[in-house]
Amino acid sequence: MKEFDRHKMGPFRLFIHQVMQFILHLPKNIVRLIVSIGKALKKFAVFCWRGFVSFLSIFIKGDIITKISYPIMGFGCMLRGQLAKGLLYLGAEIGFITFITSFGWNYLKDIGTLGVNPESEYIDEITGIxxxxxADNxxxxxxxxxxxxxxxxxxxxxxxMSIHASYRAEINKKQNIRLVPFRQEVRxxxxxxxxxxxxTGPTVMVFAxxxxxxxxxxxxxxxNYDANHQPPGNLFTWVGFQNFRDVFGENLTKSQTFFYLLKWDFVWAVSATFLNYILGMVLALMINKKxxxxxxxxxxxxxxxxxxxQFVSLLLMSRxxxxxxxxxxxxxxxxxxxxxxxxDGKTARVMVILINLWVGIPYTMLITSGILMNIPAELYESAKIDGAGxxxxxxxxxxxxxxxxTTPYLITQFVGNFNNFNVIYLLTQGDPxxxxxxxxGETDLLVTWLYKLTVQYQDYNLASVIGILVFLVSAAMSLIVYNYSAAAKREEEFQ
Amino acid sequence: MASYKRTQQLSNGVVYAILSIMSVVWLIPIAWLILRSFQAEKGAWITTVLPQGYTVSNYVRLFTETTQFNYPRWFGNTLMVAVFTCVIATLLVLMISYTFSRLRFKSRKAFMNVGLILNMFPGFMTMIAVYHILKAIGLYQSHISLILVYSTTASLSYFIAKGFFDTIPKAMDEAATIDGATRSQIFWRITLPISKPIVIYTALTSFLAPWVDFIFASVIMKDNYDKYTLAVGLYRMLERENIYEYFTRFCAGAVLVSIPITLLFIFFQRYYVEGVTGGSTKG
Amino acid sequence: MRKVLLVLLMASLLATTVFAAGQAEQPAEAVKLKVWGSNEDQALLKEMVEAFKVANPGKTYVIEYGVVGEPDAKTRYLEDPEAAADVFAFANDQLKDLVSAGALYELSGQFKDSVLKEHGEGSVGSATLNGKLYAFPMTADNGYFLYYDKSVIDAESLKSLDGILAAAQKAGKKVFMDLSNGWYIASFFLGAGGNLGIDANGKQVTDFNNANGIAAGEAIKAFAAHPAFLTGDDAVLTGGMGTVIAAGVSGTWNAKAMKEKLGANYGAAKLPTFTLAGKQVQMSSFAGYKLVGVNKLTKYPVDALSLAAWLTNEANQLKRFQVRGLGPSNSAVASSPEVLATPELAALAQQGAYAVSQNDVLGNYWSPAEAFGALMEAKDYSKSIKEQLDAMVAQIVQ
Structure with missing residues (x-):
């Protein structure tokens, strides 16, 4: 815990020092972030390329059974004493082919156009209606x-994987190495x-x-998926970067609204997070006072x-x-x-921040009072001896x-407030x-605006542009702070 | 020394005063909710600050008039979803965080960062797509779909639990490995039993999610009133056509939901704190 | 070789199970339909559907009910058209969006003929777009008018907004109108002769920022600034009528609550006149209807259309009036003495002469209009009325 050596520094200097450090390192950290994303992508590309090469080379090197394993998955495994494993692979293949022919291809074939057949009508001869x-959906x-x-x-x-398994089976057979039994692989x-x-389970769920x-x-x-291109009656199609151009200037009202709300979103997130934090801590100190x-x-x-x-307490507050x-x-x-x-726009903005104090202070109080009780008593005693007030x-x-x-908590809070749907939506619905x-409206955050655009106005394309931008902002903030802050360094500290 | 004592008393007096004022401010909305849940006259808006007459019929009718707004049934639905979500989400979160904290494998860092990034997406942005996927796999308007989605969302907030596992000395694992325990055995028999605070924290937060979410549940359940969870049902009472008749019953229903949650919170607040701070405190 | 055979055998076994599972079941004989109605309508709806089953003994109907009120029908429909009801009621201001989303089954043949025969021009017009009929009119009461307390406001003061405000102020009471709502605030602009229409390209056009519109804006400003003015949502009106509110603008859905609050002093009338640049001008309003439409994606179009027709036929409109007090759209029922004797429906009929169809109002209108009303209610005069109206119109016509 070398951080505590810093408490010898002056109180304000320490705080300003930390803030300055963060701001000074921000450009560097952003660059580092971009570089590391680039590196990750490169690693991934290399990985894919290697996989592709070995995929081809095994086909050339392998014997006839391994070659047959390309179209019939698990063939090699089955013939070489790994029946269960081979059957699993074969089952996967059959399942996949069934899926593609009966379902997947029907949709995938239209991805270039997103459907071309509009709805058509005809008069039914029997009923006369x-x-x-x-139409295509x-x-x-x-x-x-x-x-x-x-x-x-x-x-x-x-x-x-199945081809590698088949090839491994072939090699092992040739070199007379005993195959790893299926049971042991499972174990x-x-x-x-x-x-x-x-x-595996979580990954599948997260994918779905x-x-x-x-x-x-x-x-x-x-x-161009918006109110005028709404399935199932209408088709929508690709429009390239048009929606992004709209938000960044081409459509004046949309881009004005975006930047206006973005500014307010930051003001809100900063004030909501820090006011709650400081005041919550003061409350905790008062309660824990000797x-x-x-x-x-x-x-x-x-x-x-x-x-x-919240949907009860905030609705009551708005009443x-x-x-x-x-x-x-x-x-x-x-x-x-x-x-x-x-x-009134300005009053409402102040009010949502104030009412959010009602919501947020107890949380901070609860969390910090646990921590306060943990501060080693010696620290206080030595301060007392030094005559500190x-x-x-x-x-x-x-x-x-x-x-x-609480640094990680603070960061989560900041991002959470930036996207604080509940408080704003339940209190004002973004109004006036x-x-x-x-x-x-005046108190809308980007997320509540996004929600209203989809649910009330069916502007799905604009909403999704905003969603992407909101995400970029939040993800960048948290990645930078998490990966280059004490929280990440702490990871190995105890182990 | 006497003057020190006096300043001490004085400052304590000031603190008491501030705390009392704050308590009043914090409790007023709650008190107002409780009063209005006993309000005799109908309607969401009354001309006076306090209701004119009081009755318990708002509570009684929640349980007797159930043809449309079936409060007991919603309570049961929510409880069921909450219990399953709690079990599944807790298992998922513990599994994921344990893996990231203890097991070292290829692309671990990548997995962790992807999880972190995904957690940054506001969930309801993708609600419509999630709904159609659930429908495609035949889980339309079912409680299973709620459980699945709540659990998945919870599983992405693994990093708090991971922080906790990071604080458990690795030497314990090593000793067990020497004794011939597999990693699975270490997880179930050694790590989990000493992780009570984080298990309780995760269980608590995932248990509470179904009680307060009204947006996603309403997207999934749509027009099927019988399958509603409490939050959705109560929110429906506030729609324009219902608010006059049902506002007081909404308040009564809200009070009843809050009681168990409050008790849970009061009972487990110690673990909650330990959870949020990632095990850095042992309160 | 035996192994190869075994593998092939297993593979074919697997394949057959997969394909067998994929086989669809034979469709059942029963006709399955889902119906949406508002919460308050459920009991009546079930009763009418049961009668429909009895009237069509040749078929087996399995009817599922969903609770979706008329104001929410469009939103709920668009969330997932396939899962939406086959037959559903909606407010006529949603017609345009529903049609452009391809939601509604066009009425033709016998269904169209009977609607045309049994309904007046206004009702038919509310369900018609581009010359095509898209729904069955169910009620003609989705507009607004004035509720008032007879003990506070006499017949003379009732004529003008100024008179009502003065009478209310004298009694220490308020006049309620939700000005921060595009639906209600339009009554001033439309009353001043403003136009809200659609141009040849299908875009919204309006002249609410011309000289007349600005005068209407000034009238709204004066109204909102009057000490007896009170705004809020329906809850405020239903909660305060009789005690703090002497008069309020709203629709038939609040009639029951208003009667409960006012008792013998219950009164309903057309909207008053307001002062437009020194002259008295009648307030306009939107004429609203509730319609029953059939989902275009329904599997049983003929049955769904028949059910929708049944729910809106003469007998059931009469029943709906008798049980729920809703104003019928069917000409014969609407002109029956029983209906004409109901105060709120009579008031609505009177207001009908000054009402404007809502069919030409697009989605872009509502929130800018609400925004202007909110500025007036908050008494935010940082910009002139003209500037504010210019901004409002710019948002509406984009």
Whole structure:
């Protein structure tokens, strides 16, 4: 824990030093990030190329049985005493072919156009009413094509594996090495290859429910899928980078709205995160102050507010501060004017930050009070001997200690607030709306705008462009901070 | 020394005052919720600050008038989804974080970074696609689909648990390996038993997710009221056509949901703190 | 060789199981349909469907019910058209979006004929787009008018907005209107003679920022700044009527609550006149209808159309009026003395003379109009009315 040597530095200097360090290293770290992404891609490309080369060379080197294993997967394994393994490979092949012929190809063949047949109608002779032949469904074509492509990639991987297995079997047979029995291979999944066992399930689930939808969503950004091109009645198709050009200037209202909301999003994320953090810590300090009785009771009072689901507490808040809500009624009864808490743009922005304090302070309190109790008492005693006051002790000992432990939490909070859908949507739905913004309101964050664009206005393509941009911002922030901060270095520290 | 004591008393007095004021501010919305759940008159908006009359019928009717808004059934649905999500998500998270923390293998770093990046995507951006995938595999409007998706989402937030496992000395594993234990045995018999705080934390957070999510569940369940979870059902009570009749019942239902969650939180808050801070504190 | 045979045998076995599983089941005889209705409509809907089954004994119907209110039908439909109901009710302002999404089954043959025969021009118009009929009119009550407290507002004050405001203020009460809502705020612009239409390219056009529009904007500003003005959502109106609210603009869906609150003082009337550049002008409104449409993707078009026709036929419209108090669109039922004697429906009929069809309003209109209303309610006068209206119109017509 060498970080603690720094507490000899002045309190403000330390904080400013840390902030400056972060900002100074930011360009360097961004470059490092890009370089490391590039390296990873290169590694991946090399890996694929090697795989391809060995795939070809095995075909040339292998005997007839290995060659037959190319079209009939697992053939070599089966003939060379690895029946179960071979059957698994063969089963995979049959399953794959069935999947492609009965499902995948129907969609994949149209990916270039996303469907061309519009809907057609005809008069049914018996009943005399209009009947329809449905149009191609561009959305399903795109979604299932992505799905099929992922399956194909997975199959290619299995195919390559099966050929390596066949070839290995051939070599082993030639050199008279006893084959690893199937049972033992299975057993290795509980030991040397235990990571494969543990990760397979989650990986499949993440592919199905995160990666495939994500690829689909990203591809939507390159189409004209909006309210006027809505399946199943209409087709949509590829438009290249048009949507990105719209957001970056070509469409004035859209790009203005984007940058306006981006700015507010940062203001919101910074103030929401840091105000909550500081004030929550102050609350924790007060509760943990020596001589304060009923610590458990105080803490429980604030914990209760965490436990009430946000969709209840925030909806109530928006009613409390409504134009004719109780707060305004009380103001009126006291002889004041009513305040448009949530209906005037500027007031509403301040209000959401304040109400978010109500939501966020208890969390920080809860987390930091655990940490505060952990600060070694000797640190405080030595400070006391040095004659340090309350503020000085806080700045010198408490803050650095807590900051050190909660850096990852703080980062998650920042990204979480940047994308804080719940608080904004439940409190104001992004309102009040503005005549200068495209389908957005003054308190909208990029995420809530995105949500409204899809659900209320069916502007899927614009929403997906925003989604990509939001993601780039959040991912860059967290990757940089995680990979080049104390949190990452700590990884091996204890081991 | 006397003056020191006096300043101490004075400053404690100030702290008590601030804490009391803050408690009041923090509890007012909760108190208002509870009062309105007993409100006798209908409607979401009343002309006075407090309700004029009080009744328990809002609570009673949640359980008696169930033809459309079937509160008991939603409660059961949510409980079931929550229990399964809790078990599956906890297992997944522990498996993933243990793998990343303890096992060394090719492309481990890549896997971890990909997981981290994916977790940065706001989930509901891909909701529509997720819905169609679930429909394609025949899980349309089913609780299984909710469990699957909640568990998957939870499994991506592995890094907190990983932080915890990182703090367990590796020497323990090494000793066990020498004794001939496989990695699987180490995980189940050695690591898990001493990981109580993180198991409880993960279980707690994944158990709570189904109680508070109203967006994804409503996308999956759509018009099928019988399959709703509590959050979706309660949210429906606030739609324009229902709010006048059902607002007070919404409050009553919300109070009833909050009670078990509050108890869980109060009971397990110690573990919650340890979880969030990745095991750096032993509170 | 035996091994090769074994492998081939296994492979063919696997293949047959896979293909056998892929075989589709024979379709059942029963006709499966899903119907959407609002929460309050469920009981009545089930009753009508049961009657439909009895009236068609030759077929077996399996009907599934989903709770989706008319205002949400479009959103829910577009989430997943395949999973949407075969027969569903929706508000007529969604017609355009539903048709352009290819959601609605065009009515033809006998179905079209009967709708044309039994409904007035307004109802038919609300379900017609580009000369094609897309739905069965169900109610003609989805517009708005004025609810008022007879003990506060007398017949004379009721005529003008200024009179109503003065009477309410004298009694220490408020006049409610949700100005931050494109639907209601349009009554001023349209009353001032504003145009909200669609040009040849299918784009929204409007002149709400011309001299008349600015005068209407000033009238809205004055109304919102009046001490007796009160805004909010439906909850505020239903909660405050009678106690703090003396009059409020809303629709028939609040009639029940209004009657409960006002009792003997319950009154409903057409919208008042307002002061436009010194003259009194009648407030306009949107005429709204609820329609029943058939999903174009339905597997049983004829049955779905028949059911939709059944749900909106004369007998069932009468029943809907009697049980739920909803205003019928069917000409015969609408002109029955029973209907005409209902205050809120009579008020709506009176307002009908000044109402404007909502068919030419596109999705781009709503949020800029709401934004302008919100500025007025928040009394944000940092920019002139003209600047604000210019910005609003720019957003609407883009």
């Amino acid at each position: 209009i009947m329809y032949r449905p 561009s959305m399903l074509i795109l979604l299932y094509s992505v799905f099929t492509l992922v399956v194909i990639l997975a199959f290619i991987a299995i195919w390559v 290795s999944l509980l030991d040397e290859r235990y990571h494969a066992t543990l990760l 429910f995160v990666i495939i939808p994500l690829l689909f969503m990203i591809l939507i950004a390159f189409t 001589g304060i009785k009923g610590k458990k009771v105080w803490r429980t009072i604030f914990v209760i507010t965490i436990a009430v689901p 409390l501060f409504g134009d004719s809500g109780p707060v305004n009624i009380i103001l009126q009864n006291l002889g004041f004017n009513t305040v448009p808490f949530l209906t 309350v503020v000085k002790t806080f700045m010198k000992i408490t803050l650095p200690y807590v900051l050190f432990v 709306k503005s005549v200068w913004l495209y389908q957005a």
